[in-house]
Amino acid sequence: MAAQGLVVASLLIFCLAGSCYGKVQFSSLKRTLDVTASPKQGQVLEAGVDKIAVTWALNKTLPSGTDSAYKTIKLKLCYAPISQKDRAWRKTEDDLSRDKTCQHDIVAKPYDASNHTVQRFEWPIERDVPKATYFVRAYAFDFNNEEVAYGQTTDTKKSSNLFDINSISGRHMSLDICSICFSAFSVVALFVFFYIEKQKTKASSSK
Ligand SMILES: *[C@@H]1O[C@H](CO)[C@@H](O)[C@H](O)[C@H]1NC(C)=O
Numbered sequence: 081m082a083a084q085g086l087v088v089a090s091l092l093i094f095c096l097a098g099s100c101y102g103k104v105q106f107s108s109l110k111r112t113l114d115v116t117a118s119p120k121q122g123q124v125l126e127a128g129v130d131k132i133a134v135t136w137a138l139n140k141t142l143p144s145g146t147d148s149a150y151k152t153i154k155l156k157l158c159y160a161p162i163s164q165k166d167r168a169w170r171k172t173e174d175d176l177s178r179d180k181t182c183q184h185d186i187v188a189k190p191y192d193a194s195n196h197t198v199q200r201f202e203w204p205i206e207r208d209v210p211k212a213t214y215f216v217r218a219y220a221f222d223f224n225n226e227e228v229a230y231g232q233t234t235d236t237k238k239s240s241n242l243f244d245i246n247s248i249s250g251r252h253m254s255l256d257i258c259s260i261c262f263s264a265f266s267v268v269a270l271f272v273f274f275y276i277e278k279q280k281t282k283a284s285s286s287k
């Protein structure tokens with residue numbers, strides 16, 4: 081009885097904390113959008129250098145009007161399962177407010193609901209995107225700003241059509257060069273120091 085009370089109380093607190101609000105489950109969304117991204121399966125792109133071209137459109141097998149409630153499209157870069165393994169901070173949750181699969185926003189665009197129009201956006205990969213394996217997902221939001229549908233470049237198991245982003249940006253490169261210089265310098269300095277010490281001991285012993 082006490083345990084039940086505790087459960088009810090904690091559920092109540094949970095709800096008050098706002099997690100009962102606007103809760104959209106990923107599994108409740110229909111996959112209606114066809115999404116493509118320019119990288120080929122297994123391609124490696126450079127953050128801060130390369131671009132990704134993304135297209136999205138209502139699947140042609142669906143009657144136009146299926147998308148009449150779509151107001152905005154948000155494109156996101158999402159971690160493939162291989163880059164989520166042992167990383168709780170990238171975990172997939174069915175509750176979209178807690179899902180951490182798609183942490184990088186590509187763009188938000190008003191949805192064009194006219195007759196299966198293919199829309200396109202080119203994204204220069206931002207420098208701060210971590211090195212990982214990714215796919216692209218599009219969420220359709222309705223007029224209440226809630227997710228109502230989606231589409232993605234990979235299959236439902238998230239196993240096909242994945243690409244890699246490498247994040248050795250110019251900044252990191254110069255940092256690397258810097259640290260190499262410093263370690264080379266310290267090795268040289270150490271030798272010079274020993275040489276001088278040796279000369280000193282030699283000089284004092286020959287006196
Ligand atoms: C469009 O939807 C059909 C039926 O759900 C599906 O078989 C097909 O693969 C989809 N097209 C694309 C390009 O995803």
Ligand SMILES: *[C@@H]1O[C@H](CO)[C@@H](O)[C@H](O)[C@H]1NC(C)=O
Nearest residue numbers: 140144145194195196197198
């Ligand atoms: C929609 O597009 C298809 C092919 O692009 C065309 O055959 C059809 O007439 C168009 N329908 C409308 C209502 O514009």
